[in-house]
Amino acid sequence: MKIRLAKYAGFCYGVKRAVELAESAAQSGGPCVMLGYIIHNSDVVDHLARQGVRVVERPEDVPQGCGVIIRSHGESRKTYECLEKRGARILDATCPNVKRIHQIVSQAEEQGRQPVIIGTPNHPEVTAIAGWCRHPVVLSGEEELEDWFRKEPTRKNLPLTFVSQTTSTRKIWDGCVKKAKKECTNAEFFDTICGATSKRQEEAHQFAAQCDKMVVIGDGKSSNTKRLAEICRESCPDVQLIERAADLDLSRLAQAEVVGITAGASTPAWIIKEVCDKMSDEIMEIEKSFAELLEESI
Ligand code: F3S
Numbered sequence: 001m002k003i004r005l006a007k008y009a010g011f012c013y014g015v016k017r018a019v020e021l022a023e024s025a026a027q028s029g030g031p032c033v034m035l036g037y038i039i040h041n042s043d044v045v046d047h048l049a050r051q052g053v054r055v056v057e058r059p060e061d062v063p064q065g066c067g068v069i070i071r072s073h074g075e076s077r078k079t080y081e082c083l084e085k086r087g088a089r090i091l092d093a094t095c096p097n098v099k100r101i102h103q104i105v106s107q108a109e110e111q112g113r114q115p116v117i118i119g120t121p122n123h124p125e126v127t128a129i130a131g132w133c134r135h136p137v138v139l140s141g142e143e144e145l146e147d148w149f150r151k152e153p154t155r156k157n158l159p160l161t162f163v164s165q166t167t168s169t170r171k172i173w174d175g176c177v178k179k180a181k182k183e184c185t186n187a188e189f190f191d192t193i194c195g196a197t198s199k200r201q202e203e204a205h206q207f208a209a210q211c212d213k214m215v216v217i218g219d220g221k222s223s224n225t226k227r228l229a230e231i232c233r234e235s236c237p238d239v240q241l242i243e244r245a246a247d248l249d250l251s252r253l254a255q256a257e258v259v260g261i262t263a264g265a266s267t268p269a270w271i272i273k274e275v276c277d278k279m280s281d282e283i284m285e286i287e288k289s290f291a292e293l294l295e296e297s298i
Contacts, residue, residue, distance in 0.1 A: 001253070003279055005272075006207050006262035009217075012196040014095030015039050015266050018072040019048075021093045025067055026051035032067035035059060035079070036124060038093065039072055039266040040222035043244065062088050073124040074098040076131020077106075097194045098125060101163050102132040104190050108161035109133055113188075118145075118176050119165025123223055126165050142175035149183060160187040166194035167224040167265075169201060169231070196265065197224055201231050204262050208236035211260030213253050216241045217275055218264030225264030232262070245274040253279070 011019070018038055025032045026048060033056045037045050045055060053069070059082040062068045067089040070079075074094040083090055094102075105115040117138045119126040130136035139145050149156055162180060164173045173193055180187045208214050214232045216239060218225025229241040238256075242248050253259050259279070263272050 001256055002258045003276065004207070004211065004258060004260045005276065006200075006203055006260065008196070008200040008203050009261060009263040010265075010267050010269050010272055012194070012200075012265035014072045014097060014194075014196070018069075018093035018095070019044060019268075021091055022048050022053055022069050023051070025069060025091055026053045030067055031063065032069065032091070033062055034069040034071065035062065035075065035083075036071055036073075037221075038069055040225075040264075041219045041266045041268065041271075043271060044266070044268055059083050059086070059088075062086055065089070067091055070094050071124070072098070074102060074128040076128050077102075078131055079128075095166070095194075097166050097192070098128070101129050101166070101190075101192045104161065104163055104192070105129060105133050105136070109135075111159075113159040113161045114155075116145075116160050116162045117165070118162060118173060119168055120223060123165065125167070129163070129165075139176070141172045142179050145176050145179055156183045157185050160184055162187060162189045163192045164190075165223075166192060167197050167227060168193055169227055170198060200224075200228065200262075200265065204228050204231045205235055207260055207262065208232035208234075208239070211236055211258045212238070212256040213258075214239045214260045214262070215248065215253075215275065215279075216262055216264070217243070217272055218267045219243055222264045222266050225267070228262060228264055232260075236260070242275070244271055245278045248275055248278055250279070 022038050032053050034053055035056060056062055059079050065087045068083055069091045070093055072093055072095045108115050115133045115136055117126055117129050121138045126138055130138055139148060177189050214236045216229040216232055229239055232239045
């Protein structure tokens with residue numbers, strides 16, 4: 001059996017940047033909290049909490065004058081205003097790709113356009129983007145877009161500005177763009193799917209097709225990890241989605257010739273390594289490039 005590790009497994013640059021910011025805040029010793037989970041990975045959040053950076057759920061819970069880390073998913077305009085009023089020291093780890101979307105939707109509204117966000121409602125990134133609009137519309141995909149038009153056909157003539165959640169799939173986005181281009185008279189489109197995400201998804205599709213079994217590592221709350229697993233399932237018959245090494249069912253890997261491993265953008269290298277170690281303790285032949293790839297990703 002061979003184990004292969006995907007080239008783009010693990011932290012993307014936005015998550016890496018956010019975790020580094022939180023770690024240096026923890027080391028500086030001043031009081032600091034994170035507003036919500038800094039990334040969707042409970043192991044990383046627990047690790048930071050042990051260093052004194054605990055999670056608070058609401059901006060109102062940030063102690064006066066305390067440092068506060070804004071997570072990579074970003075926050076709404078109202079949240080920033082609330083933190084500023086409390087005199088909080090804002091350490092902004094919003095991914096620059098997400099910040100760009102906040103600017104696009106804000107400017108669109110200033111120009112009298114209707115922002116339409118294609119993404120998962122209630123996902124923190126989408127909620128934050130919506131929080132930069134006065135009248136946001138959030139649609140999960142083509143079906144909801146069709147319904148939205150059906151309920152009020154005049155919407156097709158509005159000046160619409162479409163953006164996407166950064167971790168949406170190309171299939172969802174392309175479906176919406178195709179539909180809107182066919183129906184709308186004044187729509188503009190900003191393809192805001194993150195390059196790191198699309199590379200990872202494209203790679204996963206091809207990579208999974210070359211493997212008998214796939215292991216996808218990431219937190220159950222991470223939307224990019226869940227999407228990665230969905231993509232792998234399109235081209236590989238047996239995909240295990242696990243959070244950590246303890247969840248890995250080795251018996252399911254029996255008789256596979258090639259087992260592929262990939263991981264979501266919020267999965268730290270140490271978890272990928274633990275999974276690889278658990279597999280290589282049992283499994284025999286490791287692909288030549290595997291050790292190098294793992295080395296690079298740590
Ligand atoms: Fe940013 Fe893309 Fe990662 S939006 S947080 S680099 S998945």
